[in-house]
Amino acid sequence: MSNFDWKTCFGRLLTELDNTGQSSWADSVRSQLTHRFDDNPHGDLGRWQSALDNLPDISGITSELNTSAITLGSAGSLSSNQQQALERGLRGLMPWRKGPFDFFGTHIDTEWRSDWKWDRVSPYLSDLAGRRILDVGCGSGYHCWRMLGEGAERVIGIDPGLLFMFQFLSLKRYLGEVPVDLLPIRMEDLPEGLEAFDTTFSMGVLYHRRSPLDHLLELKGTLRLGGELVLETLIVDGPEGFSLMPEDRYGQMRNVWFLPSCDTLLRWLDRTGFRNARVVDVSETSTDEQRSTDWMRFNSLKDFLDPADPTKTIEGYPGPKRATIIAEKP
Numbered sequence: 001m002s003n004f005d006w007k008t009c010f011g012r013l014l015t016e017l018d019n020t021g022q023s024s025w026a027d028s029v030r031s032q033l034t035h036r037f038d039d040n041p042h043g044d045l046g047r048w049q050s051a052l053d054n055l056p057d058i059s060g061i062t063s064e065l066n067t068s069a070i071t072l073g074s075a076g077s078l079s080s081n082q083q084q085a086l087e088r089g090l091r092g093l094m095p096w097r098k099g100p101f102d103f104f105g106t107h108i109d110t111e112w113r114s115d116w117k118w119d120r121v122s123p124y125l126s127d128l129a130g131r132r133i134l135d136v137g138c139g140s141g142y143h144c145w146r147m148l149g150e151g152a153e154r155v156i157g158i159d160p161g162l163l164f165m166f167q168f169l170s171l172k173r174y175l176g177e178v179p180v181d182l183l184p185i186r187m188e189d190l191p192e193g194l195e196a197f198d199t200t201f202s203m204g205v206l207y208h209r210r211s212p213l214d215h216l217l218e219l220k221g222t223l224r225l226g227g228e229l230v231l232e233t234l235i236v237d238g239p240e241g242f243s244l245m246p247e248d249r250y251g252q253m254r255n256v257w258f259l260p261s262c263d264t265l266l267r268w269l270d271r272t273g274f275r276n277a278r279v280v281d282v283s284e285t286s287t288d289e290q291r292s293t294d295w296m297r298f299n300s301l302k303d304f305l306d307p308a309d310p311t312k313t314i315e316g317y318p319g320p321k322r323a324t325i326i327a328e329k330p
Helices: 011-019 023-039 045-053 080-091 114-124 142-149 162-175 212-222 262-271
Strands: 070-072 101-103 106-108 132-136 154-158 180-183 197-203 223-235 275-284 309-313 321-328
Touching: 011 023, 045 080, 045 162, 070 142, 070 162, 080 106, 101 162, 114 142, 114 223, 114 275, 114 321, 132 142, 132 212, 142 154, 142 180, 142 197, 162 180, 197 212, 212 223, 212 262, 223 262, 262 275, 262 321
Parallel strands: 070 101, 132 154, 132 197, 154 180, 197 223
Antiparallel strands: 101 106, 223 321, 275 321
């Protein structure tokens, strides 16, 4: 049995869902979390919980959510013993892939510069103030915190990775009862036709789906009428109708299925009932944006590119290029 107390961790969110007409979703989440943590606990849960418990108790914390690194407190505000306990706990939650974060002067240089993606996307978003937001495939929740910093009323991130959840909880431990939660569930675990969100983000997910149109329909189902979809995914150059389906791996990733051209992606959105879809950014992913660090010591992008031609993956496909598309549910 795990010593992770999910009923306390998610109690406030589940009560909120019960009280806002989403009791059927709340019951579904309770069942999913019971299966995940009570019936079939992950073997590393105890280690991750121990790392979280090792973080020192600190009161009177300031935070900054609108800077490149999500920042808690300030450097020099902890005692030597507190600083050492903090770093031990945070390193017990390695590898850190999405960020960066700064805990009281301990800077977590994550594999991905997720702030760069936010800087590319955020100028094109509707005002997030007062909006209810779903972040699909949110990783450790970096963008969820940026959404809260922009004034979102409620943010729910979903990602099945339990290590991501514990990394998220390491921040929430210090930020307290803020309206942001990360549920360790999959997109397909959400009820159909939820229609509960003003904005839904799906960034870095579509190419992992065997059926990309079904994913778009699932995303559409999460949105209220007039809601906004923010979609970011790998793409390739090509005409409308063209998409790349890797023979096996793409950039050493096994679970990459379809990389469409931008025009193909716009057609997919039109066919699944979205309107006013527009490409707001296309960027090549560089080894400055995704790389190994002291907080993520495994192979990263440079190891997945052709050493003789870094414009191609190690398998010979076009190197990673990402597009961001914004569309509305009519």
